[in-house]
Amino acid sequence: xxxxxxxxxxxxxxxxxxxxxxxxxxAMDQAALAVGRNRLASVIQSFGxxxxxxxxxxxxxxxxxxxxxxxxxxxxxxxxxFFFTYSEIGETEQGRERLHLVVQRLNRVSPWxxxxxxxxxxxxxxxxxxxxxxxxxxxxRCGAKKRGNEILIMAVNTIGxxxxxxxxxxxxxxxxxxxxxxxxxREIFSDTFYPVTDAGIHLKLKPYxxxxxxxxxS
Numbered sequence: 718x719x720x721x722x723x724x725x726x727x728x729x730x731x732x733x734x735x736x737x738x739x740x741x742x743x744a745m746d747q748a749a750l751a752v753g754r755n756r757l758a759s760v761i762q763s764f765g766x767x768x769x770x771x772x773x774x775x776x777x778x779x780x781x782x783x784x785x786x787x788x789x790x791x792x793x794x795x796x797x798x799f800f801f802t803y804s805e806i807g808e809t810e811q812g813r814e815r816l817h818l819v820v821q822r823l824n825r826v827s828p829w830x831x832x833x834x835x836x837x838x839x840x841x842x843x844x845x846x847x848x849x850x851x852x853x854x855x856x857x858r859c860g861a862k863k864r865g866n867e868i869l870i871m872a873v874n875t876i877g878x879x880x881x882x883x884x885x886x887x888x889x890x891x892x893x894x895x896x897x898x899x900x901x902x903r904e905i906f907s908d909t910f911y912p913v914t915d916a917g918i919h920l921k922l923k924p925y926x927x928x929x930x931x932x933x934x935s
Contacts, residue, residue, distance in 0.1 A: 729760035754794030792860030874922035902932035
């Protein structure tokens with residue numbers, strides 16, 4: 718179910734450091750109304766620095782910011798992820814390490830990328846003091862993909878402070894439907910196991926942190 722590149726509508730909002738991360742996902746939601754999510758691709762900002770300061774991009778994005786943007790776009794239906802960069806990101810060891818980390822994380826989920834997101838995304842209950850993005854939506858955005866008896870759940874903190882939340886996977890708005898058949902999930906970047914209690918995953922995320930959980934239905 719891969720698309721030819723000529724069929725893509727490429728969304729290339731570059732928010733770092735002055736715009737909300739959700740500028741990209743909001744634009745994707747608007748575009749999906751016109752062309753559908755199956756034709757969306759995302760272009761992740763991986764440039765910035767002194768030569769771009771007058772244009773509004775005075776620094777390179779951090780690895781966390783680039784990962785946030787990449788997975789935020791996947792949560793909102795991106796069918797392909799590209800990077801917009803210039804030579805400066807490869808001119809320093811720090812820049813190379815940042816881009817390598819993001820690509821490495823995307824490679825970890827590459828077998829799942831052809832799978833479309835499930836129609837009913839996970840619900841998020843924010844329980845931290847800081848809980849909303851600049852538009853008033855939950856700071857943690859979630860999406861999920863199913864394959865056989867496995868489920869992949871992507872969670873992204875879209876704001877620049879620590880947050881806490883509970884992820885619940887439901888159908889037709891029914892809290893907990895689905896996750897109540899999973900005892901625990903594994904966060905694949907940290908290889909940490911999280912219990913599923915009351916049909917939910919309790920998690921804490923650092924600024925712009927991304928977590929990806931893998932679980933098996935019993």
